[in-house]
Each structure stands twice: as C-alpha cells, then as structure tokens.
Amino acid sequence: MARLENLISGLEVIETSGDLDKEIKGVQYDSRKIEPGYLFVCIPGFKVDGHDYVLPAVGAGAIALLVEKPVAGTQGVTVVRVKDTRKALPIVASNFYGAPSRQLRLIGVTGTNGKTTTTHLITSVLEEAGYQVGILGTLYARWRGKQESMAHTTPESVDLERFIRRVVDEGGDYTVMEVSSHALDLGRVDCLDFDAAVFTNLTQDHLDYHRTMDDYREAKLKLFRRLKNKDGHFAVINRDDPSWTVFRDATPSRVVTYGITDEAAVRATEVRVEPEGSCFTLKWPEGDLRLSLNLSGWFNVSNALAAAAFALKEGISPEVIKRGLEKVSGIPGRFETVKCGQDFTVIVDYAHTPDGLENILKTARAIAKKRIITVFGCGGDRDRGKRPLMGKIAAECSDFSIITSDNPRSEDPLAIIEDIVTGVKKVPNSRYTVIADRRVAIGQAINMAQAEDMVIIAGKGHETYQLLKDEVLPFDDREVAKEFIKERLQSVQ
Numbered sequence: 001m002a003r004l005e006n007l008i009s010g011l012e013v014i015e016t017s018g019d020l021d022k023e024i025k026g027v028q029y030d031s032r033k034i035e036p037g038y039l040f041v042c043i044p045g046f047k048v049d050g051h052d053y054v055l056p057a058v059g060a061g062a063i064a065l066l067v068e069k070p071v072a073g074t075q076g077v078t079v080v081r082v083k084d085t086r087k088a089l090p091i092v093a094s095n096f097y098g099a100p101s102r103q104l105r106l107i108g109v110t111g112t113n114g115k116t117t118t119t120h121l122i123t124s125v126l127e128e129a130g131y132q133v134g135i136l137g138t139l140y141a142r143w144r145g146k147q148e149s150m151a152h153t154t155p156e157s158v159d160l161e162r163f164i165r166r167v168v169d170e171g172g173d174y175t176v177m178e179v180s181s182h183a184l185d186l187g188r189v190d191c192l193d194f195d196a197a198v199f200t201n202l203t204q205d206h207l208d209y210h211r212t213m214d215d216y217r218e219a220k221l222k223l224f225r226r227l228k229n230k231d232g233h234f235a236v237i238n239r240d241d242p243s244w245t246v247f248r249d250a251t252p253s254r255v256v257t258y259g260i261t262d263e264a265a266v267r268a269t270e271v272r273v274e275p276e277g278s279c280f281t282l283k284w285p286e287g288d289l290r291l292s293l294n295l296s297g298w299f300n301v302s303n304a305l306a307a308a309a310f311a312l313k314e315g316i317s318p319e320v321i322k323r324g325l326e327k328v329s330g331i332p333g334r335f336e337t338v339k340c341g342q343d344f345t346v347i348v349d350y351a352h353t354p355d356g357l358e359n360i361l362k363t364a365r366a367i368a369k370k371r372i373i374t375v376f377g378c379g380g381d382r383d384r385g386k387r388p389l390m391g392k393i394a395a396e397c398s399d400f401s402i403i404t405s406d407n408p409r410s411e412d413p414l415a416i417i418e419d420i421v422t423g424v425k426k427v428p429n430s431r432y433t434v435i436a437d438r439r440v441a442i443g444q445a446i447n448m449a450q451a452e453d454m455v456i457i458a459g460k461g462h463e464t465y466q467l468l469k470d471e472v473l474p475f476d477d478r479e480v481a482k483e484f485i486k487e488r489l490q491s492v493q
Ligand SMILES: CC(=O)N[C@H]1[C@@H](OP(=O)(O)OP(=O)(O)OC[C@H]2O[C@@H](n3ccc(=O)[nH]c3=O)[C@H](O)[C@@H]2O)O[C@H](CO)[C@@H](O)[C@@H]1O[C@H](C)C(=O)N[C@@H](C)C(=O)N[C@H](CCC(=O)O)C(=O)O
Pocket: 029, 030, 031, 032, 042, 043, 044, 045, 046, 047, 048, 049, 050, 051, 053, 138, 151, 152, 153, 154, 155, 156, 180, 181, 182, 183, 209
C-alpha cells in the first residue's frame, strides 16, 4: 500500500485530475492483471496501446491511471499525465516497493550467451559462502527454494521490484539477475541499484529489435555506465571478448577481467573438456587452484571464470569458490544429457544464436566418438540474420543436420527453414534434411543414430512449449527424445 501522491514523486507530472490522496494497493501495466485499488500505467506498446484498455482496467477496480495522452470514461478515477509512461513505470514501481535493491547487493549479468549459467554459478558460490540469495532470469525467479516463472528473462520493473522486496523482507543478502538488452533498452531496470555487473560476451542476436550490433552493444553498456566509482561497485569483464575494452571504458567503476588469455586478471590454464565436465586451473594475481566442473564445454569454463572473478573481487575465499562452482551439477536445458540406457549420446541444449550453436557443436566434436547429428531450428519473429549463419555452422560442424521448427510464432515455419537452408547450402557436400515437425525431426535423429553417435537437439533447452501462431503447444525436447529412445529400445527387444 502507498499513497498515490508519494507514488508519483520523482515524475515530471504534466497534469492531474482527481484526488491524489488515495491509498494504492498495487501498480500494474497490464489491464488483465488489475485488482481493486490498483494504479494502471498505460503504455503505448509495439503491438497495442495500453491507453485502449482503460475501461477494462477501471472495470477490474483500477482507482488511478498514469497516462501520457487523454483518456475517456474515467469518472471517479484519478488521472496523472506524464510525457512518457514507459519511463515513468520503473520510478513508480521503485516508489511503491521502497527501492529494495538499495537494501541488498544486486548483481546483474549481461551478454548474448551464458547469463543463465553464470547467474547460477555465482549463486552457488554465494550460497556456499553462507549468504541468502535470490536468483532471477530465463528459468525462474527463485528465492528460498520457491520458484516462480516470469514472463521474460528480465521482467518489467514492477515484477522485479516485487521480487527483490520479498528477498529483502525475508532476510536476503543478494539478488543475482540476468539483465537482457531488451530490459536495458526499455528501461525495465532503470531504477535498480546494481552493485556489480558481469559481461559474458557479445555476438549476433536480437537484430530484429536492436537495428545494428552497435545499438545492441549500446544497450548492454547501459548496465556498466551506471555503476559508480565507489567501494563495493565493480564490473567483471570477459577479456576474451573483442568488445571488452568498450565495456571497460564505459564504466566509471573498478574493473576485474577474466578469460583464457594470459592478460586477464582471473584466468584458466590447463583446461580439459570432457563429456561429463571440465577441469582447469583457476589463476588469479595472488594464487591458483585446480577446479573440476560438472559442466562440459569451453564456454562453461568461461562462465565459471566470470563467477570466480566476481567472487574473488567480492572477497570470498578461493576454497569456498571452488566448492560453490563444483557443486553445480547441471543447469536445466543447458548441455543436458538424456539417458535411457541407449548406446548413443543425446544432448539437449539451449544454443539459439550462431555463437552458441558453434560453441556447443565444437564442444561436441571434441568429445564425440563418432558422428554428430544436429536437430535445430530458429525462432520466428526474431533476428532473421541469425538463420543462414546458424545453418552454415550446423552444416560445417555436424555430420548430418535436421532442420526443423523452433517457436515459429507468427511466421510460416517453412519460410524460416528456407532462410536456414540458404546457409546450409553454402557448405559443400553438406548432409541434411528438412523436417518441419519438431517431434518427427527428433524421432528421425534418434532412429538414425548408431552406437557412439551424438545427437544434439539445440535451441529450446528447458522450454516446455512450442509457440505456433497464437497457440502454446506443450513440447519438451527432453521428453520427446526419451519417448523415441524408449520406443527404439523396446522395438529391438
Ligand atoms: C519488445 C518487447 O520486449 N516487448 C515487450 C513489451 O511490449 P510492449 O510494451 O510493446 O507491449 P504491448 O504488447 O504492445 O502492449 C502495450 C501495453 O498494453 C498492455 N496491455 C496489453 C493487452 C491488454 O489486454 N491489456 C493491456 O493492458 C501491455 O501490458 C503493455 O503494457 O512489454 C510487454 C509487457 O511486459 C512484453 O510482453 C513485450 O515482450 C514481447 C512479447 C517479447 O517477446 N519480448 C522479448 C523479445 C524480450 O523481452 N526478451 C528479452 C530478452 C531475452 C534474452 O535473450 O535473454 C527478455 O528479457 O526476456
């Protein structure tokens, strides 16, 4: 509960009508989630305009509106007008929840790939050090073992503030969160008080939204620009990434670098990548330590270095860091092995960018005993430029590719596949087939696998749905793969 007058403090109000001395029970940007006593913030969006939903919002009990244009039919409802409601939302959200991010340490992880993995590694280390930690991102918002699914990797400011408030009220020390470029660009995190920021990497993605790679990078840089030059504030930057200097130069805060390169402050040497995990020597200016991760792949060594660099700078002891990192047994949908007693390997992974796919397939090549069969597609209503690039990478790095569908959304699945095939065809003698139905595609891969082959099912990882037109169809790569493996094992008995 908060008084409306206090809620709008910090906003540049153009005009108000109605009583400002009202108790507001909640702040909401979606009319479908309004409850009696709420403030409805009307946002003109990319698809629809929130101002068009004033009537249902008032019908559901909204007693105040924050608008940027005149609205009708609002008798008895207080209306506050500002220039930009999207920019106003995080301010109102922070006022409503009392800026909880100032009452704990807030760690933001950004980058094209590795955010979910790195937030989990950091969380494990912090928990090992005895701290109470909330974690939020693509998989869930999790606090004290309770998981809540969120609409986005980085949800709207109101949802973020609500979660952090709960963590603070229940004694949390940290919140570790993924920060997407969309969230940075759309101001979802504008009022959060980050203490440290981690940059994993920058490669092509989301060029449907950010028009150029420079725009995309600029969005990510926002997180680093706002850190301060004061004790406790620092940036953790991947020295192996070509953009690292831009991130270093953008932040006024202290910087710690990590990477495979000798120049990084926190680095890995003697790296060994194996099917079930990876080992490396963690080196930092004052010492070194041998580590054995349960996560396979070079890229996960990089993610572990990010977490270690953060934790060392945070003052956590190297032994605790080692235990915390080694404890992580796997992250749902990230290089997740599907085992049903078959004599070939099946891996489900969330690689959905060219860089992600290349990394996963190169790791697969390093550990595979025989052929690699790759099943993948590309998301509809998303960066079209990724499609031929991913097609080319799959053809180059696999022995056989099955091009299929991955959340076609409003697009024609076959048109997406055609874009991918353009890239596949660039590779001479590429061996591939097109099977638009993902279930059939997975079945085909499982049935053609021979002993010691490796089937990689990429793109959907932990997802439990397929988005087709306006439908959300239940679909889980891991479950579908299991069904086909079991069927095949039974048929030979
Ligand atoms: C580009 C983008 O991020 N758009 C998000 C944004 O949309 P928008 O503001 O344009 O909303 P809109 O759908 O046009 O609606 C306008 C307003 O009307 C409201 N409305 C709408 C319908 C209704 O009946 N009543 C109502 O009040 C909406 O709640 C909204 O406030 O705000 C909406 C409400 O929160 C989001 O659902 C929507 O996410 C879209 C669907 C989306 O797909 N976003 C993805 C790309 C995204 O954000 N991804 C990132 C990165 C992922 C990663 O790589 O890690 C993420 O953080 O998840």
